[in-house]
Amino acid sequence: MFIEILEQVLNGLLAGAYYLLIALGLTLIFSLGGLVNLAHGAFYAFGAYFAVKLADTVGFGGALILSPIAVAMIGLIVERFLFRRFYREDPALGLLLTFGLAMVAEQSLRWIFGAAPIPFSIPPVLKGQVLIGDFIYSKYRLLMLVVAAAAVGGLWVLLRRTPFGRVVRAGVQNPDMVAALGISLKPYMASVVALAVALAALAGVLLAPISGVHPAMGADILTASFVVVVIGGLGSFWGVVWAALIVGVVRGLTIYFFPPAAEASMYLLMLLVLLFRPRGLFGERIARFE
């Protein structure tokens, strides 16, 4: 029994990566732009659909790189013509905009590709399992984990160790002061949105062979990703990482002990966290949101 629980904990830690890439993008756009992007799931779905189409010609590896780039381009256009008008507005307006966008995107996918799921398989070289002692794991999911970890690491370096990251972090804390210093945040905001939706698209490509490619896939994963952001604390990088891991473990253990509550467990966790730590586990104090 102890071994079985340990298995679930390990698997849960790995499963946390499912939400991580999406949650990180959400928190980035929110902390710099003050915009809660309900359309983020749509970019995740775009990533998966592009991958299906691209994989025919460039293979899975090619799709893993090209699909996020293509989606980032769409992100830039959406940022330039829509998001940009809403950063300083009442958050309710941004919610309405992105909620509408999400519906338009989902229905467009339904029109173009049909409501039925589209087949997309794990590439043949990654089929199979890895056995470590008695712990079994799929080769494909190991790759997924490596890619996700690399993306998170890369993002952290970008935000903490580069001039670009310094401006972004300053912009999060005090955009007016950044403007007063003569730095326009516009190009930074565009880059952050492109980066965030590219991460969502990357998650879409990675999860497509596991969770299926269908129009509602974005809406399905978005709610869970928001829960991760809220548990971790709006605006906190490591908070999101921790929260994703915790949600994965809690879900795994719930399935071990009481499977019907599998999906409810993360909402209960959110409730508890908000009761005791209203800013989330690692929520930073961002003056202009207080």
Added chain:
Amino acid sequence: MDRSPVSRRRREVLKGVGAATALGTLGFPAIVRSQSDAIRFGHLTPRTGFLGPLGEYAVMGVNLAVDELNAAGGIMGRKIELIAEDSVNPQTASTKAERLIERDKVVVIIGEISSASGLAIAQVAQRNRTLFFNTGCNSDELRGKSCNRYMFHTEAANSMYVGAEGQALLRDGMVKGKKWYSLTADYAFGHDLLKVAKRFMTANGGTFAADELVPTDAADFSPYLLKIRNAKPDLVISNLAGAQIGNFMKQYLEFGLPFPVAGFGFDTAIAWGVGKGNVTGTWPLVWDSQVKTPAAQRFTDAFTKKYGKPPENQAWGDYLSTKHVAQAMNELKTTDSTKIVEHLEKGAKFDVLKTREGYYRNWDHQLMQEMYTITFKPAAEVKDKWDLFNLSAPVPVANQSLELLAPTREENNCTMPT
């Protein structure tokens, strides 16, 4: 200055996210209206959410049937006008059913896939004495405890699926003395199916290694797969529904578990959605385009011509129900629901696009019909993306009663409210 730990702004954002997520469960209406002397048919089925992929085929099926009927003169010379909408969930289904009956004056509601929404529509239909043809809800309870005079079931009942699949499992020696590990969709359909499956298993000497409920929004099965691996069952049983079946099969193969798989509910569109190399197990099926009777062939050809892909079981259900309603109305020269009910209860025979004709059983309104099971072909034998499995010969076999697989009065009694 606001010194509370959580600001108003942050709180509003959270509230907004919650409200928006709740709003997301509403759907998009797709309404077509035209001539006033037309006879109106209502169609409700989930077109979004986890049953949406199946609903899309239902809509294709009903549209083809209406096109064919109108080309052949409609009903008593009047055109049929179809009003088709997304049923979304039980609450919305109920509201839309009421609107279809009261405002649009439809003579029948056809469709639905979710057993929970089916029950909601059935209650509205009964209150208004309007016909409801269920094309995709499997729960026995809809034919038993919740049965009513105005509801007919073209879709087979859970008992019939379990009966068909059960014959295949008995043949393969997978029941007596065997341990089953079952995963069940945690809503009305799944609970009902689990009950029927358990009855079959116990009666034939099998036991559960475990039976577990799976929330319908679960997409990652890895924690369940680890548990199954440790339990070492003789057979893994799926009582799942919709897109979840596809995710389950894919991830089961991804983890390479060695135990055989079977299921008690299945839809071809799901197998098409995961594709070659990602499918496994033995499953029951109510109809497939591999059935080669002349009428079935005509349906398959017309469907393929119109939509560029073959029909599957859900398209069959909505196509067939529409044809049956129109046939009964044309034969009786009336759209009066009570007269149609009496006609069907007298045992009117219908072509069901299978070898033997079917009829709606008088005491529970279930269409008596043949069933099939499928097994997947090895990937090397698959010719195209629609060609994934072999279809069994129909059950019950030719000299047995069609009622053999259906629930008995003792198992699933129905007393129609007057």
